[in-house]
Amino acid sequence: MVGMAEVKVTRSPEDVLIALGLGSCIGVCAYDAQARVAGLAHVVLPNSAGHEPSPGKFADTAIPLLLQEMIKLGAVVERIRVALAGGAQLFASGGQGTRLEIGSRNAAAVQAELSKRNLCILAADLGGSVGRTVNLYANGCVRVKTIGQGERELVSLADREVPAGMPGAGSIRIPGSPAAAGPPGKTGPGPVRDAEKRAVFEQEARRNAWSSDRIG
Amino acid sequence: MSPTTENLNAISLDTLREIGNIGAGNAMTALAAMLDQTVAMSVPQVGLVSLSQFTQMAGGPEALSVGIYMPVMGAAPGHVAFLLPETDALRLADRLLGRSLGTTAALEELERSALMEVGNIMASSYLVALCELTGLSLAVAPPALAMDMTAAILSTIASTFASAEDRAITIVTRLQEERGVLDGFFIYVPEPGSHAALLDALRMDG
Numbered sequence: 001m002v003g004m005a006e007v008k009v010t011r012s013p014e015d016v017l018i019a020l021g022l023g024s025c026i027g028v029c030a031y032d033a034q035a036r037v038a039g040l041a042h043v044v045l046p047n048s049a050g051h052e053p054s055p056g057k058f059a060d061t062a063i064p065l066l067l068q069e070m071i072k073l074g075a076v077v078e079r080i081r082v083a084l085a086g087g088a089q090l091f092a093s094g095g096q097g098t099r100l101e102i103g104s105r106n107a108a109a110v111q112a113e114l115s116k117r118n119l120c121i122l123a124a125d126l127g128g129s130v131g132r133t134v135n136l137y138a139n140g141c142v143r144v145k146t147i148g149q150g151e152r153e154l155v156s157l158a159d160r161e162v163p164a165g166m167p168g169a170g171s172i173r174i175p176g177s178p179a180a181a182g183p184p185g186k187t188g189p190g191p192v193r194d195a196e197k198r199a200v201f202e203q204e205a206r207r208n209a210w211s212s213d214r215i216g
Numbered sequence: 217m218s219p220t221t222e223n224l225n226a227i228s229l230d231t232l233r234e235i236g237n238i239g240a241g242n243a244m245t246a247l248a249a250m251l252d253q254t255v256a257m258s259v260p261q262v263g264l265v266s267l268s269q270f271t272q273m274a275g276g277p278e279a280l281s282v283g284i285y286m287p288v289m290g291a292a293p294g295h296v297a298f299l300l301p302e303t304d305a306l307r308l309a310d311r312l313l314g315r316s317l318g319t320t321a322a323l324e325e326l327e328r329s330a331l332m333e334v335g336n337i338m339a340s341s342y343l344v345a346l347c348e349l350t351g352l353s354l355a356v357a358p359p360a361l362a363m364d365m366t367a368a369i370l371s372t373i374a375s376t377f378a379s380a381e382d383r384a385i386t387i388v389t390r391l392q393e394e395r396g397v398l399d400g401f402f403i404y405v406p407e408p409g410s411h412a413a414l415l416d417a418l419r420m421d422g
Contacts, residue, residue, distance in 0.1 A: 003268025004371055005382065020277045021367020024375050044267065044371070044378045054382050057267070090372050091285060091360035092328075100285070100360060102375050131368020133278060147280050147364055 002027075002042045005057035009039035009069040010138060017136040022086035024103035026059070026110050026126070027134035029083045029142050030066055030119075031157035032075035038157075039075075040136050041066040043086075045102065046109030059109035067117070081157045082114055083142040084124040085134040092129065103127065123155035228415055229262050229385075232406075235414060236260030236387035238349055239342035240402055244391055246341040250334060251311050251393060258390040266383045270374045274299055274388055274401040277367035281305075282323070284335030284361050285373055288343065290354040292410035292417075296339045297373055300400030302363060305331060307397050317397065323363060332359040338402065350417035373405075381408050 002008045002019045010017060017040035019027040028041040041062040048058035055061035067077055087107035091100045107126045114121055125132065125144050133145040140158030145151040240257050248255040263273075271277055282305035288294040300308070309320040309327040312334065320327055339356045347354050362369050377384065387404040406414060 003266075004270060004374060005267045005378070021271055021365040021369075021371060023362075023364070023368035023370075023372030025371050044375050057378060057382070088368070090362035090364050090368060092362070100372060100376060103372075131364040131372075133365065133367075145278075 002040045004042050005044050005054055005062075007039065007041045007056045007062055007066050007069060009037060009066070009073055011035070011037045011073050013138045015138045019086075019134050022132045022134060023088055023090045024086070024100070024106060026084055026086040026106045027132070027136075028063065028066060028110060028114075029085070029134060029136040029157065030070060030080050031082075031136070031140040032070065032079045033081070033140055033158040034079055035074040035076065036138065036140075037070050037073045037075040038136050038138050038140065039066050039070045040134075043106060043110055046105045059106060059113050063110065063113040063117070077117065077119070080119060081140075082119050082121045083136075083155050083157060084110060084121060084126055085132045085142075085144050085154065087126040088128050088130055088132070090129060090131060122157060125154055228411070231415060231418055232385060232387055232411070233260050233262040235346060235349065235418075236262060236389055236404060239345045239387075239404065240389035240391070242341040242345040243338040243389075243402055246337050247334070247391060247393075250337065251308075251398075253397070254394040255398075256392045256394060258392075260387050260389040262385065262387050264383050265386045267374060267378055270384070270386075271367035271370045273370070273386060274403060275301065275366040278365050280363070281366040281369060282331065282361065282363045283366075283369035283373070284332055284359050285369075286335065286339050286356040286359045287376070288339075288354055288406075289357055291352040292350075292354060292406055292413040294404065294406035294410050295373060295377060296342060296356065296405075297369075297403045298335045298338055298400055299366065299369065299403060300398060304398045304400060305363070308334065311397075328361050332361050335359045335361075342402065342404065346414075350414060352413060352417050373403075377405065377407055384408070385411060 002017055008017055019042045026043045030039045043059050043062045044057045046059050048061045055065045087103040089101050089103045130146045135143045141156045142154045143151055144154045237260055244255050244257045280302040281299055282302055283297055283299045285297040306320045307317055310317050312330040336359050343354045384405050389402045392399045
């Protein structure tokens with residue numbers, strides 16, 4: 001169980017990292033298929049502004065912490081693939097309740113941190129108005145559960161099945177994936193959709209930044 | 217830095233529990249009057265809850281709940297929310313809109329608006345008690361409603377004050393309607409900087 005502001009990593013094959021009920025928070029699932037190291041960060045807010053000794057809480061500090069912890073278990077940054085879930089806006093009304101609209105800013109901040117490090121986002125289930133539970137299995141499988149749609153597999157962060165008991169079985173490539181074929185920093189399947197989404201996030205982030213400046 | 221939650225002693229916690237008791241008493245009376253039914257309340261649970269535990273303080277984390285949230289403005293800012301299972305929210309809507317129980321199947325505009333109004337009245341009643349007790353000027357901002365997993369609602373609420381604190385004092389009171397129609401939680405989270413204001417107003421040292 002990965003609570004708010006927590007970062008957890010594992011390489012035990014039976015482990016499942018779970019972030020329950022992500023609302024505006026983001027579950028950052030990261031996986032190195034070769035080292036079989038999985039990590040999950042439950043990011044609460046976009047920016048630490050350098051004022052907190054709690055790195056797991058903020059996108060700009062949680063991502064480095066997540067990578068660092070995974071590297072300790074043998075992961076290699078270049079091999080790490082990422083899936084994202086969360087960043088919703090649950091509360092529909094509320095007028096000027098801009099502090100409730102943190103989801104899109106979280107999503108934008110997490111994506112910015114990841115692309116800064118050329119990390120490959122294979123899949124993202126972000127935004128909207130639904131809460132999500134995200135499960136990251138030690139084999140790289142990412143499953144997302146919502147109230148409306150039940151549970152489904154979002155993506156497998158392992159490129160292909162590596163037979164059990166054969167760690168590091170060859171170098172791993174995904175045909176046609178941005179990591180294997182294209183320039184780094186691009187998002188995974190459905191780049192058009194993701195790019196559109198990101199544009200919306202950035203727009204919203206700017207708007208929210210403006211309004212929260214005013215409201216404090 | 218504002219006074220942290222660390223240095224709140226047992227007496228302070230008791231005082232906050234009493235504040236919760238009196239506030240929730242008022243909120244309960246308001247709810248009972250709206251329902252025309254007797255409502256029972258628990259002794260408020262006062263605790264220092266870490267962010268990682270916050271989503272588990274009321275109800276099952278993945279259960280479908282309705283949350284009505286309002287920020288508290290004024291001399292001691294904070295947050296209040298009324299959280300109840302979806303089934304209970306539907307029955308509450310039945311009651312409020314004069315329908316027989318089991319009629320409301322979904323929360324549309326009208327039902328949401330009615331529930332937000334209940335939240336607003338309960339929160340205002342809660343705060344009126346606090347104002348009278350402390351002499352502080354407090355008011356609630358307009359409510360917002362969400363229907364989703366309990367944990368998702370609670371974590372979104374927590375994100376509004378998480379930037380400054382890793383832990384928060386939460387005052388949680390369970391409200392149950394006598395005939396089992398409704399069983400919800402009223403949650404009050406004063407912001408860390410507000411503890412001193414509340415306790416000072418009651419002439420207690422934080």
